[in-house]
Amino acid sequence: MKGFGIHIEGLRKRYGEGDTAVDALKDVNMTVAPGEVVGLIGPSGSGKSTLLKCLGAVIEPTAGRMTLGDEVIFEDGWRIPDLRALRRDRIGFVFQAPYLIPFLDVTDNVALLPMLAGKPNGEARQRANELLAALDVGHRARAQPSQLSGGEQQRVAIARALANQPPVILADEPTAPLDSERALSVVRILNDMARQFRTAIIVVTHDEKIIPTFKRIYHIRDGKTYEEMGLGAS
Amino acid sequence: MISLAGRDILYSWSKFVLTGIGLGLLIGVTLTMAGVYRGMVDDAKALISNSGADIWVVQRDTQGPYAESSSLRDDVYRALLGLPGVSRAANVTYLTMQVRLGNTDVRAMVVGYEPGQPGEPGYLVAGRQITRSHYEAVADVKTGFQLGDTIRIRRHDYRVVGLTRRMVSSGGDPMVFIPLKDAQEAQFLKDNDAILNERARTTANPTLNRPVVPGLLDAILASQNTNHNVNAVLVQIAPGVDPEQVASGIRRWKHLQAFTHLQMEEILVSKLIATSAKQIGMFLVILAIVSAAIVAFIIYTMTLGKIREIAVLKLIGTRNRTIAGMILQQAMGLGLIGFMVGKAAATVWAPFFPKFVLLEAGDAVRGFIVVMLICALASTLAIRVALRVDPATAIGG
Numbered sequence: 001m002k003g004f005g006i007h008i009e010g011l012r013k014r015y016g017e018g019d020t021a022v023d024a025l026k027d028v029n030m031t032v033a034p035g036e037v038v039g040l041i042g043p044s045g046s047g048k049s050t051l052l053k054c055l056g057a058v059i060e061p062t063a064g065r066m067t068l069g070d071e072v073i074f075e076d077g078w079r080i081p082d083l084r085a086l087r088r089d090r091i092g093f094v095f096q097a098p099y100l101i102p103f104l105d106v107t108d109n110v111a112l113l114p115m116l117a118g119k120p121n122g123e124a125r126q127r128a129n130e131l132l133a134a135l136d137v138g139h140r141a142r143a144q145p146s147q148l149s150g151g152e153q154q155r156v157a158i159a160r161a162l163a164n165q166p167p168v169i170l171a172d173e174p175t176a177p178l179d180s181e182r183a184l185s186v187v188r189i190l191n192d193m194a195r196q197f198r199t200a201i202i203v204v205t206h207d208e209k210i211i212p213t214f215k216r217i218y219h220i221r222d223g224k225t226y227e228e229m230g231l232g233a234s
Numbered sequence: 235m236i237s238l239a240g241r242d243i244l245y246s247w248s249k250f251v252l253t254g255i256g257l258g259l260l261i262g263v264t265l266t267m268a269g270v271y272r273g274m275v276d277d278a279k280a281l282i283s284n285s286g287a288d289i290w291v292v293q294r295d296t297q298g299p300y301a302e303s304s305s306l307r308d309d310v311y312r313a314l315l316g317l318p319g320v321s322r323a324a325n326v327t328y329l330t331m332q333v334r335l336g337n338t339d340v341r342a343m344v345v346g347y348e349p350g351q352p353g354e355p356g357y358l359v360a361g362r363q364i365t366r367s368h369y370e371a372v373a374d375v376k377t378g379f380q381l382g383d384t385i386r387i388r389r390h391d392y393r394v395v396g397l398t399r400r401m402v403s404s405g406g407d408p409m410v411f412i413p414l415k416d417a418q419e420a421q422f423l424k425d426n427d428a429i430l431n432e433r434a435r436t437t438a439n440p441t442l443n444r445p446v447v448p449g450l451l452d453a454i455l456a457s458q459n460t461n462h463n464v465n466a467v468l469v470q471i472a473p474g475v476d477p478e479q480v481a482s483g484i485r486r487w488k489h490l491q492a493f494t495h496l497q498m499e500e501i502l503v504s505k506l507i508a509t510s511a512k513q514i515g516m517f518l519v520i521l522a523i524v525s526a527a528i529v530a531f532i533i534y535t536m537t538l539g540k541i542r543e544i545a546v547l548k549l550i551g552t553r554n555r556t557i558a559g560m561i562l563q564q565a566m567g568l569g570l571i572g573f574m575v576g577k578a579a580a581t582v583w584a585p586f587f588p589k590f591v592l593l594e595a596g597d598a599v600r601g602f603i604v605v606m607l608i609c610a611l612a613s614t615l616a617i618r619v620a621l622r623v624d625p626a627t628a629i630g631g
Contacts, residue, residue, distance in 0.1 A: 049629060058549065058626040087625075088551020095628060099546045101238075103245030108236055115235050116551055144245075160550075172629055 005034040005200025006055070006168045011064030013050050013223075024050040026223035028064070032200035034167065037191050039211060040204045042220035048204050049172075051220065055202065056091055056170050057083045069167050088116055092161030092169035092199070096176045098153035100145035106132065106156050107141045113163040124163075131159040134196070135189060151182040155189060162193055169194075171203045180209050187213050238547075238556070239563030242540075253532050254568055257525065258575020261605060264521040265580040266587070268597045271514045273590035278404045278502035282495060285326075286352045287468035288477050290493045291484055297491075299328050299466040300404050300498075301506045308418070310490065311467045317483055319475035324351030325464040327417040330403060333377070333410055334386040340377045342410045343403040344387060346417020352468035355411055361396035367413055372396035374408035387412065388420045404502050406589035414464070422461035432458055522608060525572075530612035533565045537616035541623055548625035558617045562610060569609030573602050 011028035014021050024047045032038050042048050053059040055066070057078070066074040068090060073080050080086045087093075100109045110128035115121060132138045135155040140148055148156065154174060161169050171190065175183035187203075187210045194201045205211065219226045243250050281300065290299065291306070291314060298304025311323040327346035332339040347353035349364050355372055361381045364370045371392040373379040383394045392412055401409040412420070424432065433455055437443050443451045469492075471480050481492035493501065537544070544557055577598055584591040 052629055053626050056549070056626075056629060058624075058629065084548075084551050084553065087549060093549055093628070095546075099542060099628060101543055101547070103238075103242040104236070108241070112236070113550055116553075116556075121236065 005032045005036065005069070005198075006202075007031045007067040008055075009065045011051070011054060011066065012062045013047075013054055013059070014062045023223055025054065025061070028220070028223070028225045030202075030218055030225055030227075032168070032202055034198040034200055035194050036216070037187075037194045037201040037203060037214065039214035039217040040202055040220060040225075041206065041211060041217060046220045047223045048220055051225075052170055052172055052202075052204055055168075056093065057086050088113065089164050090166045090168070092164070092166040094154075094157050094161045094169060094171040094174045096173040098145070098150075098157035100153060100156060100160070102145055104145075105141070106137065106143050106145065106148070109145065109156060110159045110163050113160060117164055127163060128159065131162055132156070134193075135159050150177055151185065154178065154182075154186055158186070158189060158193065162197060162199070165197060165199075167198075167200060169199055169201045171201060173205055173207070174203065175205065175207045175210050183207060183209050184213070186210075235556075237563070238560040239567065242560065243564060243567050250564075250568065251571065254571025255575050257528055257532075257568060257572035259579055260521060260525050260528065261572050261576025261601070262579030262583070263576075264518060264525070265576055265593060265597065265601055266584060266591060267514050267517050267521065268601065269580065269584055269591040269593045270587070270589065271511055272592035272594055272597065274404070274406065274507045274510060275503055276592045277402050277406050277590055278507060279499065280400050280402060281404050282498050282502065284356055284401050285468055286354070286356060286470065288471045288495060289469040289481050289484070290498055291323075291467040291469055291488075292465070292491045292493070294489055294491050297493075297501050297505070299326070301501050304465050304491075305463045306465070306467060306490070308462045308464045310464075310488070313488060314467055314469055314484065317480065317487075319471050319480045319483075320469055321472045322352055322470040323467050324348050324353055325414055325466075326353040326468055327414065327421050327465045328403075329417065329421045330405070330407055331387070331420075335379060335383055340379070341407050342373075342377055343405075343407045344417060344420060345409050345411045346414040346421070346464075347411060348414050352470050355396070355398040355401055355409075357398065358396045359399050361394070363396055364411065364413060365395075368416055369393065370395045370413070372398055372411040374401045374410070375399050376402065376408035377410060379410075385410070387416075388423075389425070390416065390420075392416075400590075402590065404506050418461050418464065421465075422463055423459075429459060522604065525605070526608045526612045529565060529568060529572075529609050530615050532568065533561060533613050533616040534619065536564070537561055537620050541619075542628065544620050544623045545625055545628040548623060549628045554621050557620050561617050561620055562613050565609040565613035565616075566606060569605045573605045576601075576605075 008028055008030040011025055013025040014023050016022055028051060040048060054061045061074060063076055107125055107128045110131055111124040114124035114127055129141055132141055135158060137152050137155045140152055145153055175186050190201050193199060217228050292298035292304035293306055296302045296304045308325050311325055314320055314323040328343060330343045333342045364372060369390060369392050371385060371394050373394050375397050379385060379394045381394055384391050385394060436454055442454050471477055477494040481494050484490055484492035547557060580593055584593055
């Protein structure tokens with residue numbers, strides 16, 4: 001991959017119009033390189049979720065510019081006609097709860113994304129099994145999500161996010177339901193995966209256990225981002 | 235691509251199967267209602283076919299003998315036999331009544347006929363045809379009578395000498411065949427007390443009891459105690475003769491009503507059971523609406539229970555048509571399970587119905603198509619909800 005993983009300049013998002021308008025994002029600037037994991041922290045109502053939704057192409061920013069790899073995907077309007085395909089192929093999502101599909105087994109939860117992208121079932125399942133093995137849950141490949149522990153479910157969710165080898169992964173409080181040991185294990189995995197697959201990963205978190213692990217942290221306050229070096233850099 | 239609907243059904247198969255069984259019983263009732271209507275039509279057609287007649291001759295201005303009462307003198311058939319194209323003609327009586335066997339009553343249509351003439355049951359499944367002039371009977375197996383049973387009709391006992399099958403009235407009552415004279419008596423003869431009273435009343439009437447006219451009173455009393463009426467004359471025509479031509483001749487020259495096979499079928503199917511057909515039609519419409527409501531409710535509830543999963547699926551790039559297809563396939567799957575259960579249930583319980591229930595393959599095919607259409611229609615509500623799910627709801631905040 002050439003250039004930046006994801007680059008954001010002057011991103012703004014306004015909800016409503018006139019007197020009732022609310023500027024959720026006022027001036028967001030962010031750069032995450034391929035293979036890098038950055039933290040995004042901020043108090044409630046600071047605009048974290050709005051930013052994540054803009055980055056995830058589920059809501060449209062009001063203004064600004066977003067570049068994914070070396071392609072501008074937003075500049076005062078979406079430059080990509082098929083946002084669904086953009087989310088499927090080029091953005092991975094990891095949620096606070098794993099949100100695995102309960103009626104699919106572990107392999108098919110991961111293989112679903114490549115299948116949706118048009119990969120043959122066999123190839124998609126092979127890719128899923130490789131990822132599950134890499135994330136140390138290969139032995140649970142045939143299990144149903146309800147049979148997994150919380151940590152295992154989160155690792156499967158990470159495998160699903162990586163399934164289509166997206167250049168960027170958005171992780172929304174991925175360690176919130178986990179204890180310290182498992183939370184740190186998930187962060188370790190995210191770092192390993194970022195390095196291994198050259199993926200830019202943005203982790204939105206409140207979790208003080210994992211904040212010291214980031215090399216770079218973006219604070220978001222009143223809709224604006226401020227960058228600082230994290231303890232993980234030292 | 236894997237079948238999301240199939241996986242979901244397999245994952246929660248017990249819920250699907252139980253719901254399908256519930257829906258299936260409802261579909262079974264619907265198929266049975268259709269079968270009841272088909273049975274009524276078939277009974278009517280069987281009644282016409284089994285009579286062996288080409289033309290029914292009845293009292294003028296009536297639509298007898300099945301749809302309305304009709305009374306003819308029993309010598310009319312002789313006049314009909316003289317008409318061109320008529321090969322055979324015979325008197326028949328029909329009377330629906332309670333026939334007793336021991337302490338039990340069986341509702342039956344008692345048919346009076348002349349052995350060897352039109353009106354005789356076409357085939358027997360056991361025993362023999364009536365050979366004596368009195369007190370023998372042939373009964374449909376649906377009466378429950380056995381060969382050798384003694385049954386009571388009005389004042390006389392009859393021995394069952396033969397059994398027949400599918401000989402029923404248009405109302406589904408099984409038939410009991412007895413000799414014509416006995417049937418005339420059963421239908422028209424009064425009881426002994428009534429006869430004595432009538433004789434006394436006639437004797438006391440000076441107009442009828444006139445000593446200067448010897449034999450008048452005896453003649454009048456004799457005419458009161460005998461009966462020469464029948465309900466219809468069944469006519470068979472010679473090969474190659476147009477039945478309508480013969481029937482119109484009877485109407486014109488004999489001043490009687492005559493119906494051909496087609497006309498009698500029209501009376502029985504379109505008029506006699508028309509109200510029942512509408513009644514059943516209403517039931518079918520209501521059952522279809524109830525089935526649709528149940529499927530819609532179940533699929534809607536199941537979809538509401540998967541809102542978060544649907545949001546995740548949309549967020550990770552699943553097409554709307556894939557999600558809609560998943561819900562539609564589940565509704566269709568439910569309909570398929572329901573139809574199979576319903577068809578099996580209707581087949582199992584149909585023989586236990588007191589009246590004939592005819593489950594036609596064509597009705598099953600039509601029923602299957604309707605069930606699938608209803609399920610597809612019912613799923614639209616859930617699809618609407620699913621398509622309105624915002625993928626952003628999968629992301630917190």
